[in-house]
Amino acid sequence: MRSQSDSLFQNAGRLAAVVVMATVTCATSVHADEKEAKSLLKAMSDYMAAQETISFEYDTNLEVVTKQQQKLALASSGAVKINRPDKLHVTRQGGFANVEIVFDGKTLSFLGKDANLYAQAEVPGTTDNLIDTLRDKFNRPLPAGDMLISHPYDALMSEVVDVKDLGSGVIRGEECDHLAFRTKEGVDWQIWIAQGQNPYPCRYVVTSTKVKGFPQYTIDVRSWKAGADAAAGDFNFKAPDGAKKRDLKDLPDADELPEIFSMK
Template identity: 80%
Template sequence: MRYRSESPFQNARLLTVTLALAALAGAMPGHADEKQAKDLLKAMSDYMAAQEAISFEYDTSLEVVTKKHQKLALASSGTVTLNRPDKIRVTRQGGFANVEMVFDGKTLSVLGKDANLFAQTEVPGTIDHLIDALRDKFHRPLPAGDILMSKPYDELMPHVVDVKDLGSGVIRGEECDHLAFRTDDGVDWQIWIAQGQSPYPCRYVVTSTKVAGFPQYTIDIRSWKAGSDAAAGNFSFKAPDGAKERKLSDLPDTDELPEIFSVK
């Protein structure tokens, strides 16, 4: 399809719609809906914490902004299988990496499938401890780790200063409650929670408001299963034939932001 410029009429119409949406957002009664939004988030948190077994598939989009202010989106997909309190397997495949991570309550194993390299390190403890260690010690945060912890509400709410209930939204045919939050540390986040007896997070969006271009991370969750319906988990790790062991810090492109996009 050949590119063509927008006409003045189309630009004016787009501006009108944008201003209307901005005015609507500004007029939304944040405090009036605050309690209901918090109650919905707490119900999701309690539901998530009560599930001893969880499995789902996901798609992510990680936006980066270049020094020339061009916004680019890096897409990946993967799977999560989790057995509380201390076992999880995560896969992620994108344009730059094909990674598998396994944790059995004692040892974290990470495999870069394309490079046929793996790393192992002792991280005894729960999934909560692992998520904290991945973020704070190894600087390789787990996708949407906060909502996988045993008390998501307690992880998400400490810095929140503004809460909005934006009503309903539909994601892949699932009707969801749409909530928006602002924090005092430069992060906006939104979450869409499935309505009904299984209030799982269908979509989670985090926006960095203090970074030029407002880069954004989105995770869409699909094929959600919990309890006896969850996929059976295998949390043992065996390195493939010919795989070479490296330090975790030396494994290339195991984070969602590949090395080619590092700041230079």
């Protein structure tokens, strides 16, 4: 007859085997999910990079958190038209500003429609260079800018430390692959990519995990068109009658916080 201690050791051994098997299965599943998520993001990136002409409309939601931990949001909408390698036209209207950006490959023109003010700057080069310049020099990041550069995958994955494939989601009736990413800089982001032959980004959400309240920036893409289907773009800027020229820093931005959104 086996002793009680023999039985305990046997049970412990079986339990250990189950734990090891579960751990291996979980690790394999996580690895497979990560590989699939990267593959889906790379497919989206390759599709985006291959499009010489793109047009779409969008809605954004920028959250801010007050000192009283009240979460508020700024909503805006607009449209983007891009002809690679060096043409861009963007409109953006929020509750407190109505702006337009036109780039013809040499000159950046920025118009504040409500104030009837405009500014211009020489920024020769590609739309990639313009997107970087708007973000780094003028502190005016372009909506969905990470998706519109030549190689989105490299830019999006540069700081990523964790990847998840969350299965499917539906955005405005479009079935999408839902992916989630974490970076080493305290930023989480999610993306919903349209399934099928045109894997464009339907929704992109960025969460600031180092800011109390975890505020998010969300952009929803709609009316997506590419190639011959893309809406024609006008990349020649003409200042409206009576518009006054100003320095770019003096022009309003659609996401500029108005007094009613006081952080006090």
